[in-house]
Amino acid sequence: MRLSPYLMMNGNTKEAIQFYKKALNAEILFSQTFGEMPENPDYPLPAEAKELVSHAMIKVGESEIMFSDNFPGQTSQIGNQVTICISSKDAEKSKQIFESLQQDGQVKMPFQKTFFSPGYGIVTDKYGVTFQIHTDGN
Structure with a gap:
């Protein structure tokens, strides 16, 4: 699956x-x-x-x-119904992805160290798609 x-x-x-x-x-x-x-x-x-x-x-x-x-005449609502989590083992790589996606977008949670990750942030890009950028490990 x-x-x-x-x-x-x-x-x-x-x-x-x-x-x-x-x-x-x-x-x-x-x-x-x-x-x-x-x-x-x-x-x-x-x-x-x-x-x-x-x-x-x-x-x-x-x-x-x-x-x-969408086929002409149909539309999709831009919203938060689709969230994509991108995981990496490298905090610098995670930060680079986060910074790339935030271009003309909106930061929901700044990229930072958390209790569950050495680098985590949430960003909605310029197309209205929300990404959770997660670094594995502490």
Whole structure:
């Protein structure tokens, strides 16, 4: 069994993937637009949907995150319903990830030493996704 966060975006998936690729040193495993999918003549694709991402997946370390843009006419609420915990054994690496994700975002809990971690913080990035950055060990 594997749990994979799936982020539904409002038309900015391509931008988000590039941001996470840089901030998290992620590898893009797959990306397909609605326009690249086989056409169904019974349901013609609106022109504004052709460049939107129908499905994408990135790999961060040993984990994967999936993405999709909403189909035109549908939206997702930006909120805290999806939280992603990123764990590292290296406090400096954890701090670097935290600082990368906080660019144009909002710090919920500053990165700091806690009773359960030598480096922990919570940040909501510029796309409204909340990350818990956790360093293993004390």
